[in-house]
Amino acid sequence: MAEEIKLFKVKIDNISVEVEPGTTILNAARKIGGDIVPPAMCYYSKLNGSGGKCRTCLVKVSKGSDADPRPMPKLVASCRTTVMDGMEVANITSPEVQEARKGVVEFLLLNHPLDCPVCDQAGECHLQDLSYEHGADSTRYEFKRRTFDKIDIGDKIKLHMTRCILCYRCVYTADQLTNKREHGVLGRGDASEISTYISQSLDNDFIGNVIDVCPVGALTDQTFRFKNRVWFLKPVDAHRHCDNEKCCGKTVLWMRGDEVFRVTARKDQYGEVEDFICDTCRFDKKEAKDWVIEGPRKIDRQSVISQGHYVNTVKPKDPLVEVLDGRKPKLLFDIHSESQVNRPEVDLSKIDGPAHSNDFTKQQS
Amino acid sequence: MGRKLLLDKAHIEGIRYYDTYRSNGGYAAAEKALKSMGPEGVLEEVKKSGLRGRGGAGFPTGLKWSFIARPEGVPRYLVCNADESEPGTFKDRYLMEFIPHLLIEGLLISSFALGANSAYIYIRGEYAWIPDILEQAIAEAKNKGWLGKNIQGTGFDLEIYVQRGAGAYICGEETALIESLEGKRGNPRIKPPFPAVKGLWQCPTVVNNVETLAAVVPIINIGGDEYIKYGTGKSTGTKLISACGNINKPGVYEIEMNISVEEFIYSDEYCGGIKNGKRLKACIPGGSSVPVLPANLLLKTAKGETRMMTYESLSDGGFATGSMLGSGGFIVMDEDQCIVRNTLTFARFYHHESCGQCSPCREGTGWMKKVLLNLENGKGKMSDIDLLWDIQRKIEGNTICPLGDAAAWPVAAAIRHFRDEFEWHVTHPEEALTRNFGLAHYADPLTIPAAV
Ligand SMILES: Cc1cc2nc3c(=O)[nH]c(=O)nc-3n(C[C@H](O)[C@H](O)[C@H](O)COP(=O)(O)O)c2cc1C
Ligand code: SF4
Numbered sequence: 001m002a003e004e005i006k007l008f009k010v011k012i013d014n015i016s017v018e019v020e021p022g023t024t025i026l027n028a029a030r031k032i033g034g035d036i037v038p039p040a041m042c043y044y045s046k047l048n049g050s051g052g053k054c055r056t057c058l059v060k061v062s063k064g065s066d067a068d069p070r071p072m073p074k075l076v077a078s079c080r081t082t083v084m085d086g087m088e089v090a091n092i093t094s095p096e097v098q099e100a101r102k103g104v105v106e107f108l109l110l111n112h113p114l115d116c117p118v119c120d121q122a123g124e125c126h127l128q129d130l131s132y133e134h135g136a137d138s139t140r141y142e143f144k145r146r147t148f149d150k151i152d153i154g155d156k157i158k159l160h161m162t163r164c165i166l167c168y169r170c171v172y173t174a175d176q177l178t179n180k181r182e183h184g185v186l187g188r189g190d191a192s193e194i195s196t197y198i199s200q201s202l203d204n205d206f207i208g209n210v211i212d213v214c215p216v217g218a219l220t221d222q223t224f225r226f227k228n229r230v231w232f233l234k235p236v237d238a239h240r241h242c243d244n245e246k247c248c249g250k251t252v253l254w255m256r257g258d259e260v261f262r263v264t265a266r267k268d269q270y271g272e273v274e275d276f277i278c279d280t281c282r283f284d285k286k287e288a289k290d291w292v293i294e295g296p297r298k299i300d301r302q303s304v305i306s307q308g309h310y311v312n313t314v315k316p317k318d319p320l321v322e323v324l325d326g327r328k329p330k331l332l333f334d335i336h337s338e339s340q341v342n343r344p345e346v347d348l349s350k351i352d353g354p355a356h357s358n359d360f361t362k363q364q365s
Numbered sequence: 366m367g368r369k370l371l372l373d374k375a376h377i378e379g380i381r382y383y384d385t386y387r388s389n390g391g392y393a394a395a396e397k398a399l400k401s402m403g404p405e406g407v408l409e410e411v412k413k414s415g416l417r418g419r420g421g422a423g424f425p426t427g428l429k430w431s432f433i434a435r436p437e438g439v440p441r442y443l444v445c446n447a448d449e450s451e452p453g454t455f456k457d458r459y460l461m462e463f464i465p466h467l468l469i470e471g472l473l474i475s476s477f478a479l480g481a482n483s484a485y486i487y488i489r490g491e492y493a494w495i496p497d498i499l500e501q502a503i504a505e506a507k508n509k510g511w512l513g514k515n516i517q518g519t520g521f522d523l524e525i526y527v528q529r530g531a532g533a534y535i536c537g538e539e540t541a542l543i544e545s546l547e548g549k550r551g552n553p554r555i556k557p558p559f560p561a562v563k564g565l566w567q568c569p570t571v572v573n574n575v576e577t578l579a580a581v582v583p584i585i586n587i588g589g590d591e592y593i594k595y596g597t598g599k600s601t602g603t604k605l606i607s608a609c610g611n612i613n614k615p616g617v618y619e620i621e622m623n624i625s626v627e628e629f630i631y632s633d634e635y636c637g638g639i640k641n642g643k644r645l646k647a648c649i650p651g652g653s654s655v656p657v658l659p660a661n662l663l664l665k666t667a668k669g670e671t672r673m674m675t676y677e678s679l680s681d682g683g684f685a686t687g688s689m690l691g692s693g694g695f696i697v698m699d700e701d702q703c704i705v706r707n708t709l710t711f712a713r714f715y716h717h718e719s720c721g722q723c724s725p726c727r728e729g730t731g732w733m734k735k736v737l738l739n740l741e742n743g744k745g746k747m748s749d750i751d752l753l754w755d756i757q758r759k760i761e762g763n764t765i766c767p768l769g770d771a772a773a774w775p776v777a778a779a780i781r782h783f784r785d786e787f788e789w790h791v792t793h794p795e796e797a798l799t800r801n802f803g804l805a806h807y808a809d810p811l812t813i814p815a816a817v
């Protein structure tokens with residue numbers, strides 16, 4: 001019989017949980033779930049060595065363990081600190097932690113534009129959520145922010161360093177998932193930047209996953225950029241038989257009508273990819289017929305994406321029908337004849353790059 | 366004259382070379398350690414000596430050595446931290462340049478105690494000429510059977526390698542140093558695991574400062590019991606202090622840790638008083654990362670006791686009224702010096718040297734620098750002073766490695782003790798610009814232009 005492992009008792013914000021030795025505070029908190037789970041911008045359970053960098057997950061250890069009850073002198077990164085038996089941790093119950101986290105968010109936003117309206121990550125951005133939950137309503141930073149040109153790293157991925165928060169997740173992803181390490185961090189301090197090795201492009205069969213792990217809009221999918229806002233799309237679970245043996249072939253298709261706008265890996269409630277997918281599935285299979293559609297994807301997180309979510313939603317009654325006693329309303333005007341955009345005959349997902357007004361005129365002629 | 370243990374023979378002509386070093390008692394400690402004491406004996410003696418690490422944190426060396434993991438069949442390493450990049454600190458350089466065999470002998474004894482068969486000296490890139498001196502000393506020692514296989518017939522093997530750093534302050538932080546030594550970018554590692562368990566190439570490793578390792582030689586020579594008669598209870602032995610700033614005699618001094626700060630500054634044996642008969646304004650006693658102390662708190666503690674050149678006296682009262690002995694970089698400022706400018710200078714340094722891994726340090730150091738630049742140039746607001754205070758508080762204690770603290774403490778102490786001077790910069794913008802003692806407008810050459 002396997003030897004029984006003695007579980008460690010931990011109390012986080014006065015809620016007890018038992019976890020295996022070696023579990024981090026963050027994962028112990030995730031086991032409890034709910035509001036006491038510290039936010040994590042750089043930790044990614046699927047990537048070795050990640051975490052410890054962004055400092056958003058700082059918590060206070062008010063009691064070290066039963067054996068050594070002393071509190072830890074400083075706040076610790078919960079994603080990299082393992083629990084001890086009898087440990088007591090404060091997250092949302094510690095004003096000190098909340099204050100420090102506010103500081104971290106402010107630091108993260110110094111050089112991140114939070115340009116949600118024009119960012120392709122809007123609706124899926126963890127920094128957006130974090131700023132909403134822990135940030136201040138205005139900034140105290142009065143200086144010029146750093147900006148970069150967008151660059152294509154490979155033909156499928158665009159890097160906009162201006163938005164990068166240097167969480168290193170993409171670096172670990174490229175390092176651990178692909179057989180050729182081609183990109184990393186150049187420079188130091190706030191002059192650091194994510195870059196490829198001497199302007200090389202990133203192309204290997206798994207590199208698309210860097211897009212999924214990026215918590216902000218710094219790495220985006222060129223085949224999807226600006227084709228649509230995510231909350232106008234409906235996410236459906238789908239799968240296909242993929243020849244790449246490392247790829248599970250299980251994905252989420254982001255659809256509008258029958259058009260597949262984007263393919264991503266499936267993410268859990270903490271925004272982490274459940275199983276990484278290959279580039280072929282992500283970038284090349286953009287037809288509904290390429291996939292076996294399983295059904296609507298459940299989006300757990302309170303998210304703007306849930307806007308377009310339709311499980312258990314009741315279609316509102318059309319009051320006009322009642323008022324008009326079943327008669328069809330008279331169409332005042334056809335939006336498509338008035339507007340340049342939203343033309344049904346224009347296949348947004350097929351346009352090369354983001355849609356522009358001239359795409360529509362082109363189609364008209 | 367204060368008694369010396371490290372530099373007592375530094376003045377002897379030719380002490381840099383093996384023959385002179387040997388004929389003046391060199392390698393006697395190594396002989397004693399290897400032939401009659403055994404590793405345990407050496408460790409015991411170092412513990413008894415109360416030696417505290419001279420790299421800045423002052424952690425007891427014997428205790429640190431006793432933490433080293435000893436799994437079967439896994440090599441252990443000793444790394445000598447000769448990165449010495451802390452502004453104001455230049456003592457290790459002196460020791461390595463003038464009496465390199467003292468370090469080699471210290472490394473030999475310490476490696477023996479730890480059971481390490483390879484030792485590395487990681488030296489800062491800017492000390493371009495010193496690696497040659499060290500390599501020559503290593504070659505001499507090897508030639509005389511003090512390094513290599515079966516040292517002096519004792520069966521102990523040791524090779525010492527010199528590795529030049531590229532000149533980054535962060536590579537002095539022990540885990541960043543290890544990363545750099547492994548050929549990687551010098552980013553600090555997240556602890557635990559500590560180097561004593563998983564250090565260089567994931568093997569148990571001890572990182573010690575140059576001076577710490579050198580101090581092991583006299584400890585073995587005279588014995589731990591004798592060593593603690595130098596200095597005071599919690600600060601045993603002697604300490605190298607690199608003194609600079611507005612003093613008559615800048616230089617590297619070996620002090621016994623039982624003299625007062627006042628004696629150190631004013632006696633002719635050491636700094637020889639303030640230059641040009643000016644008044645003392647402030648001092649940074651332990652290298653740029655430690656809090657600055659105004660004159661009144663420098664010579665006396667908050668309790669009114671005489672401030673001593675010891676770990677405990679300099680930190681008396683915590684950061685509210687004290688500072689740290691740190692690495693021993695003693696920077697003296699006279700009445701003409703501008704605290705705001707001085708703080709800005711350090712802030713620029715820490716901003717430039719942050720590795721950029723963690724957000725509070727990466728973003729906060731640059732922000733502090735910019736706010737300070739405005740204040741220094743008479744463009745600051747009163748609220749900037751509180752803002753600065755708040756930024757440093759949000760950095761301190763929240764980062765991966767102590768560089769964040771090192772950047773925060775000087776700013777905190779400057780505001781705590783010299784707030785009126787910051788306010789003066791706000792209320793006298795014109796004078797703030799022109800008071801720069803004939804120097805041009807203080808532009809910041811280190812600002813990295815944002816890429817477009
Ligand atoms: C940013 C930073 C820079 C450091 N630079 C040095 C250095 O140049 N030399 C040094 O001996 N210790 C330096 N240290 C301290 C080392 O991390 C480590 O504590 C020291 O080498 C241990 O040696 P000791 O126990 O002999 O003091 C630095 C620490 C930090 C955080
Ligand atoms: S590009 Fe994205 S994933 Fe990569 S370091 Fe920046 S924020 Fe993190």
Ligand code: SF4
Nearest residue numbers: 720721722723726766
């Ligand atoms: S505190 Fe600064 S130097 Fe240290 S790891 Fe963080 S960013 Fe790097």
Ligand code: FES
Nearest residue numbers: 052054055057079
């Ligand atoms: S998630 Fe823990 S430090 Fe980033």
